Amino acid sequence: MIFQNNEYAVLNTDKIAPFITFPCFSHIDFIRHGFSTRLGGVSSGIYESMNLGYSNGDDSDNVMANYKRISESIGFLTENIVTTDQVHNTEVRLVTAKDKGKGVIKKRDYKGIDGLITNEPGITLATYYADCVPLYFVDMKNKAIGLSHSGWRGTVKRMGKVTLKAMKQNFNTNPEDVIALIGPSICMDCYEVSEDVAEAFEKEFNSEQIKDILLDKGNGKYQLNLWQANRHIFLDAGIKEENIHISSVCTSCNSDLLFSHRATKGKRGTLAAFLMIKE
Numbered sequence: 148m149i150f151q152n153n154e155y156a157v158l159n160t161d162k163i164a165p166f167i168t169f170p171c172f173s174h175i176d177f178i179r180h181g182f183s184t185r186l187g188g189v190s191s192g193i194y195e196s197m198n199l200g201y202s203n204g205d206d207s208d209n210v211m212a213n214y215k216r217i218s219e220s221i222g223f224l225t226e227n228i229v230t231t232d233q234v235h236n237t238e239v240r241l242v243t244a245k246d247k248g249k250g251v252i253k254k255r256d257y258k259g260i261d262g263l264i265t266n267e268p269g270i271t272l273a274t275y276y277a278d279c280v281p282l283y284f285v286d287m288k289n290k291a292i293g294l295s296h297s298g299w300r301g302t303v304k305r306m307g308k309v310t311l312k313a314m315k316q317n318f319n320t321n322p323e324d325v326i327a328l329i330g331p332s333i334c335m336d337c338y339e340v341s342e343d344v345a346e347a348f349e350k351e352f353n354s355e356q357i358k359d360i361l362l363d364k365g366n367g368k369y370q371l372n373l374w375q376a377n378r379h380i381f382l383d384a385g386i387k388e389e390n391i392h393i394s395s396v397c398t399s400c401n402s403d404l405l406f407s408h409r410a411t412k413g414k415r416g417t418l419a420a421f422l423m424i425k426e
Contacts, residue, residue: 162220181221188213198416239313262295271423281330281420291318322385334397335372
């Protein structure tokens with residue numbers, strides 16, 4: 148499926164760095180959000196051009212310039228970004244003002260974090276992607292937000308549920324008050340997995356749910372639908388069905404617009420999801 152502007156995702160091209168927004172969040176006046184593309188940056192080669200990853204071999208000055216461009220385009224301050232240190236796990240960090248800039252303009256003093264939550268205005272949460280699933284959470288009642296990275300390992304470990312639990316503990320979030328989005332990531336048609344991965348999902352999801360999640364191709368190969376898996380996780384965690392949104396944008400189908408690890412066999416830059424509470 149090739150990306151085009153639709154009811155789920157819109158490509159904004161009127162700024163120096165194009166970025167994707169999601170109509171399900173557009174009516175929420177207390178947040179700002181976006182998802183980067185590979186366009187509008189200064190990096191070259193396999194990182195062309197909006198690479199936001201410092202750890203993949205790109206020149207750090209180029210990465211900083213890219214952050215400044217995407218920050219200006221979406222509308223937040225580069226020095227207020229807080230990033231994850233992703234390891235495909237389910238650790239969630241409560242972010243406060245003292246964390247501003249960590250991972251962008253100063254070093255992180257934490258490791259192994261795949262999810263971020265906050266209720267403080269002016270902090271921009273950022274998580275990284277090149278096929279894995281971005282999970283956005285907005286608590287409409289308590290004005291709190293969460294942003295989590297969920298690859299297949301994180302999905303099997305129910306990262307969405309873990310993030311909601313952290314929001315409940317820190318902000319008294321009720322899942323029924325949450326609007327959630329499954330962001331741009333690899334689609335089922337592009338995501339072939341081996342039998343061991345399929346078995347992990349078969350153990351975690353019930354027989355009805357697995358029909359939406361796995362397609363057996365034979366010879367020990369399966370197509371995996373991370374979008375539907377995370378949708379089921381959201382439903383099981385108590386989010387209302389009408390408050391669950393899927394961007395329907397595949398990173399691999401759209402490798403000219405978005406970085407995809409699979410499509411480029413690992414030779415690529417890094418995308419980022421952004422979410423903040425306005426000051």
